[in-house]
Amino acid sequence: MGSRSRLRFILRRLLHTGVTVWLVASIVFLMFRLIPGDPAAMLVDATFPSSLRLEILQRFGLDQPLHVQYVAYLANLARGDLGWSFFYNRPVTDIIGGALVNTLVLALSSFLVAYGLGIAGGVVLAWKRKTRIDTYGTLLALVFRASPAFWTGMLALMLFSYRLDWLPHAGLRTPGYAAAGLLGKYLSYDFLVHLTLPTLVMGLYYVGYPMLLVRNTMLEVFGEEFIEFARARGLSEWRVMFVHALRNALLPVVTAATVFLGLALGGQIVVEYTFSWPGLGREIVLATQHRDYPVAQAMFLVLAAGISLMNLLADLLYPYLDPRVRAHA
């Protein structure tokens, strides 16, 4: 693939991403206005005179016709202005910023657990195929995959937090902690202790997918001639598995991993709720309850943009990882 055609490919994919984000923006705009109830209901009930409700809707610009609101929303979005939160009375970017960091930290740590354990486990399962290790390992991965994260989360809380009191049950840090720099806040021992349970619960929930993916792709690769050749060269089985077979079985895992990272931004709603983790997922729930349209819209946009970007990244990485893709293009 020449550099010009690659540039064209990238541009085309960027255009696709742009269209996707616009579609999502439009859908969430409509979706939140279709849910019955408006943000004024959170602030005024029947003990206030009726005029007050209209005044509040006016202040939020919700008295305008829908198409006027939509055009204003898109125009602001194009300028990078996500709007003003009705509930928190501050710019939406302020609210998303902090939540996004918390969510990313949890997503990355559970990614490491899921894909570290998953890939290593997949190799072992393929290596020991048709033994008890394979049978029970596969079963275990499927059990974690099949149990809802809130349920395993609650069990983990009951055991490790309420009963044994080894780990905290909620939040990012011990309440009342001394303020430190941004880096210090996320690199402290206290934070790691709080991160452990949600990471494990989420990591174990997702571990099955890469594990089985690696196992099955490895089994396909085993039939290839270069594996025979590697063995014939007298390489250790360990080296054959992790260096020769695994490297060639990683391609689908890369796709899965990028999509996972995109989805993990929003897929943690349940875990964040169970562990009182102040991230994007929990903020989406709150914003929906409060009918805080600007925050809810922005959250969904961030998720959509995350997933689109990660897909784009997967597409761009492919040619580097697999020369065959380069050749076919």
Add this chain to the structure above:
Amino acid sequence: MRTTLSQHTRILTAALAALLLIGPAAGPAGGAPGGEAVRIVMPTASVTFDPRRWEASLIVANAWKSLGIDVEVVPFPDFPSLAARTGRQPFNYDAFVSTFVGRPERLDPDALMHAPLHSAGIGDGGSNAFGYASPAYDRLADAQRRELDARKRRAIVFQMQELLAKDAPFITLYHNQNVVPYNKERFTAMVPMIGRGLWNFWTLVRARPAGRERTFRLGWADDIDTTNPLANSTAVESMRLVYDFLARIDPDGQAVPWAAESWKKVTSTSVDVTLRQGLTFHDGRPVTVDDVVFSFEFAKRFGTAPYYRSALEPVKSVRRVNDRTVRILLERPFPPLFMITFPQVPILPRHIWENVAQREGVESPARWSNPAPVGSGPFRFVHWRRGEELMLRRFERHFNAPQAESFLAIHYANTEAVFQALVKGDVDIPDEGITPLQVGQARRVPHLGLATIDDFSVYYLGFNLRRPPFRDAAFRSAVKHTIDYKTIVEAALGGLGVPGTGMMAPVNKFWHNPAWAQWLNTDYKFDLAEARRMLQGAGYSWDAQGRLHYP
């Protein structure tokens, strides 16, 4: 001949009368019913939104079904969606179950008895979801607003309650009791406050450390919205610790002078307030009468929080009289001035707020984030980490400095996590009462005590008087006998509550009309047979399947 005719007439009349009387009663056996079948659409809170209200709604719906009424119960997942259905065009509901949460400001009858029931609020999106239009009631509701003599005003409010009990635009199902657990080993002398439970101003200034722990901890499931007192709603109670007010509502629900040393009514529309001496803002500057004048005018002009409307709308102006006194001039006599206005308008430091919009580059003062609030209240602001915690510290120079050294409010994602934090000893009180299920669990935890607090929240069954069947006063009178209060309190509330008595709960002693005890045994007595008789008397009838029909 004449006799025969009169005899015939008499027989005919008797037969006709018998037909009229017996006809409806014979309905189920096959008599021809009059109008259409009675059908009721009833929006209410879903079981996840509020399990107690959902249970109570089902108990009412079942009683109605046993009378042959076709009831459709429509659950709503949250308040905005329920509110969007009731009181809005096309007014497509017959009965609905909703709540007025008891807040101390609502102890004054004006909040619950004026806007929600005055005919001025009947329109689309208006405050009067019932469509109740009674000129007699409107007159009384307006009159109590002007009456300055508390006893005379109470007499009017009693009349209003009597009228409502008779007209029944709504029936209050219950007033609940809250069970609030607290950590009895770390702090003592917590103060239960009417309408608020333990999470209130008085607990925070009076609670005494029992051991070494000097930080009082609250666990809550609802984060504060903003620290700007001009715009906040969920942060109100926390900011009440940081800012001071002319008056505060005491644990029994009475307004007591606070930053004001005293007040004096000059005329029916002017009040002189004397400021307490020696008050200081947290930045060291003194609180002056100029700050008070400024705060009232500033809040009236820029306050966007809804409660400023009811608090400041009747205030015409505030003037400085001398170094210690301000005069408040009212548009009209306004009896709840001390209950609604004084405890809700914070005293703001003029030197910080005066030019805030220009200084901070915001559109209006209500939009400033106010990252480090400076007030003159008993607690100083330390930090707020959104989604995590709010930290305040004792302000030593306050005239009523708290016993605890600090206050830490910790945010959890849900009420179960708050409860577990109590069990673990991570927090000292929750922000709200716990469920009957949790009560059993809390009893087994040695460090937890349980406080039972009467609430004056109003859980009511509202009727849509704009259309049948509830447009018909006779139908409503019959429905008064269909509320099984005993089962509602026992089954839906686990015994934690009392039968509903209109807008004024029994615990609101001064305003509650004691005649309710009698009405609950007469007009509102649970008696389905009586309800049936009354419906019959009003011309309703039943078809062969036992369905109730309009006359």
